[in-house]
Amino acid sequence: MTAPAPPALRLVVPTLREAHGVEAFLAALLPVARGLAAEVVLVDDRSEDGTAEVARAAITRLGGGDLARVVVRAGPRGLSASVLEGWAGATAPLLGVMDADLSHPPGLLPRLVDEVRAGADVAIASRYVPGGGVEGWPLRRRVVSRAASLLGRTVVDARDPLSGFFVVRREVIDGVALRPRGWKIALEVLARGRVERVAQVPFVFRDRAWGRSKFGPRAVVDFLAHLARLHADRLRGR
Ligand SMILES: Nc1nc2c(ncn2[C@@H]2O[C@H](COP(=O)(O)OP(=O)(O)OP(=O)(O)O)[C@@H](O)[C@H]2O)c(=O)[nH]1
Numbered sequence: 001m002t003a004p005a006p007p008a009l010r011l012v013v014p015t016l017r018e019a020h021g022v023e024a025f026l027a028a029l030l031p032v033a034r035g036l037a038a039e040v041v042l043v044d045d046r047s048e049d050g051t052a053e054v055a056r057a058a059i060t061r062l063g064g065g066d067l068a069r070v071v072v073r074a075g076p077r078g079l080s081a082s083v084l085e086g087w088a089g090a091t092a093p094l095l096g097v098m099d100a101d102l103s104h105p106p107g108l109l110p111r112l113v114d115e116v117r118a119g120a121d122v123a124i125a126s127r128y129v130p131g132g133g134v135e136g137w138p139l140r141r142r143v144v145s146r147a148a149s150l151l152g153r154t155v156v157d158a159r160d161p162l163s164g165f166f167v168v169r170r171e172v173i174d175g176v177a178l179r180p181r182g183w184k185i186a187l188e189v190l191a192r193g194r195v196e197r198v199a200q201v202p203f204v205f206r207d208r209a210w211g212r213s214k215f216g217p218r219a220v221v222d223f224l225a226h227l228a229r230l231h232a233d234r235l236r237g238r
């Protein structure tokens with residue numbers, strides 16, 4: 001028997017309390033992942049609703065045991081920390097991340113991978129380029145997101161630097177000390193990684209189809225602190 005081919009992409013999906021919809025998400029994602037020869041790692045932050053167990057059962061039911069697994073984290077919860085933990089030790093040349101609540105269409109993944117294969121260092125699924133958008137968010141959330149994106153653009157050259165859906169060439173961050181705070185891993189990768197070419201692929205972000213939003217004032221505070229640190233490090237030449 002020949003050894004299985006190494007994965008082309010490691011896709012990390014951070015999860016917190018997604019038991020209700022994670023099976024629908026995996027049903028949409030796994031065929032796409034298989035087509036891309038991707039490995040999928042769900043990194044769950046000890047969700048109390050049984051997300052990890054539901055996801056494991058779904059992976060088995062969907063016949064995805066050879067390409068997807070669930071890791072349950074220890075230690076303090078954190079979205080960016082979960083993503084870094086999921087990427088750690090990857091041998092695939094490409095790393096990716098997306099949300100588990102179907103806000104990010106799995107069908108867009110091949111396009112992001114193609115962009116990196118065609119020469120981009122990072123391919124971001126972007127809400128804020130022509131053809132992109134947001135569906136189902138109240139005005140308040142749209143305004144906060146837009147304002148945060150504009151602020152993010154003061155440190156990185158991308159229209160949606162807070163997108164949680166992107167693919168990056170592994171070499172871009174290999175050996176780079178990433179210190180993300182809170183949620184915005186893309187901002188950190190773009191600001192500190194060896195990024196020269198960014199591809200921005202439009203998509204329409206759909207509000208979560210189930211579960212309660214975890215967005216709140218804490219997310220805003222974390223973001224502003226993260227941004228301040230990136231500016232300070234830049235001034236100090238780090
Ligand atoms: N591991 C881990 N995953 C998280 C954490 N917070 C959120 N997530 C997951 O990260 C992804 C993005 O979080 P969301 O809560 O959907 O963020 P959002 O889309 O900005 O906001 P809402 O959908 O309105 O809640 C989802 O798959 C969540 O389940 C966390 O602290 N740890």
Ligand SMILES: [Mg+2]
Nearest residue numbers: 099101103208
């Ligand atoms: Mg969401």
